[in-house]
Amino acid sequence: MRKIVLTALAVAAACFAGSLPASSSEAIKPPSQSWGFGGIFGTFDRAALQRGFHVYKDVCAACHSMNLLAYRNLRALGFSEDEVKGIAAEYEVTDGPNDEGNMFQRAGRPSDRFKAPFANEKAARAANNGAFPPDLSLMIKARPSGANYVHALLTGYEPPPPSVKLMEGMNYNKFFPGGQIAMAPPLNADAVTFGDGTPATVAQMSKDVVTFLAWAAEPELEVRKQMGVKVILFLIVLTIMLYAAKRRTWAGVH
């Protein structure tokens, strides 16, 4: 009997192993990078966050909205209150209706949401050859291996191999599912000039903007991990004490 069972298990395992390569129609797995916000004690590098915001603001924001962020949230990147007011005031936002019932334009305030580049999806598509640049607020959480994927995507543009026929208006990127993406390579060396003098290579800008996007997707990350460490330490002590109490209570039971 035991033999039959073991054989059945072995057969099942063999079928299992044989089946693994079946789902290979996916895009290539992005290589792992080391991120400062990864791991148990991860935190966001404030300088990288500010540079990343700079890249988003000067490059990506031409096409991508970030509807879940308000300018006031930028305080978390280390900007002062006045700096945030200054950033918000660079934008014209529509407000109203006023007492006459009309909508009006005014300078942005910290409480305003990030101004979107297009009024709606139709307008965004019209400006991008029919493709829709998705909102980036949650991008890092909304893709498998988020940060690694977006970094690989931004830095992974290549000339297409001869076997690939690019469709009209498409670009070759092996990390994008299907290999053809409507977004032209968004980053070119020195597309921005960083205030802190960091050389604006494509890899540098990509890492910084991904750090910024990771913060935007999980603004609670630092608080969460710090609280987690305390909670775990507390629970370890509590559990050891409960175990000791259990041993003592049960000592007399035979």
Added chain:
Amino acid sequence: MSAPQSQNALIRWIDHRMPIFTFMHHELHEYPAPKNLSYWWNFGSLAGIVLVIMIVTGIWLAMHYTPHVDYAFQSVERIMRDVNYGWLIRYLHMNGASMFFLVVYIHLFRGMYYGSYKYPRELLWILGVVILLLMMATAFMGYVLPWGQMSFWGATVITNLFSAIPLFGDPIVTWLWGGFSVDNATLNRFFSLHYLLPFLIVGVVFLHLWALHRFGSNNPIGIDTKGPQDSIPFHPYYTIKDAFGTGVFLLVFAGFVFFAPNFFGEPDNYIPANPLVTPAHIVPEWYLLPFYAILRAIPDKLTGVIAMFGSILLLMALPWLDTSRVRSATYRPIYKQFFWVFVVDCLVLGYIGANPPEGWFIVIGRIATAYYFIHLLIIIPLLGKLERPLELPASISTPVIGSGAAQPQAARMEKP
């Protein structure tokens, strides 16, 4: 816990008119439990604790959540970003659901291993399966509420299953949806029901415990307690043991909540629902995957739906399918092996459910589905008749005398 002879006059006054304190003392304090319960017996009380966590965090979430197709996704993100510790409440609720199923599945397999479903605990077992079904319905509807891509498409796929019902299929689906597709009406009713069902679960858990306390817990040896030397009062022995188990459990739970809160989730659910874009792979949450695999293993839709629901309902018949008079697998050397094969089979089904139905996955999915039913419908009934169980000890306190293989086993059970 205060006994009737309490020092407190108020407690005495109440207890005389409504003996609730006597009742609690009886059921939670003196309640005799077998003294040899192992740590596998911790998972019942853990399930109860998780249920409370789910209800408390759920009520808090509902204070900030908006069940409307235009606002649901945003309101969840508002909880994550702007509500004080909203992220903590949401991640507790999200990961709590996975923990709930993890704990209950272990609890359920524990029952299968030790034959806890056998006389006189059949009704207790059936109530357990009812709880499991209610949990699945609750979790499924809860997953729809954040209104992400997986919420929407999961709801669409699962509700569409009912269209397989002959003749009335389509009207039933329209009725479930409250319209002609999964839409605002669907989201509203799912929210309403998601709030309701957990309280039904609480009710059934009470019945479950009532049935449990009629004869008390089974135990790793699987023989009845034969007198006071075999049992100990629930308090303090099992209260402290359950408390320790809870500490270990909370460590695991906190590990996920604080360091990998989206481990059990799908990235697609952070994309707002879009009826015009179908995700590449629509997968349910992990705890439903084995049943999803059974559904897809069968080419005919109606038969697949019947097999899926049948695979759960069949568990209710287990007390009668199992013909063996010995409860614990410790004394059933062959059943013990088939038990583990069945566990592996369920894991394989889960793996298949997570993968697209193509190539080898289809073949393995069909074999594993067939085996699931063969185990319950053929192996279990036959084994009870064919297998020769080991000699059982005379009682929980006395080890077996003289019998070779079982001796160290039974002796080890003595002191948990």
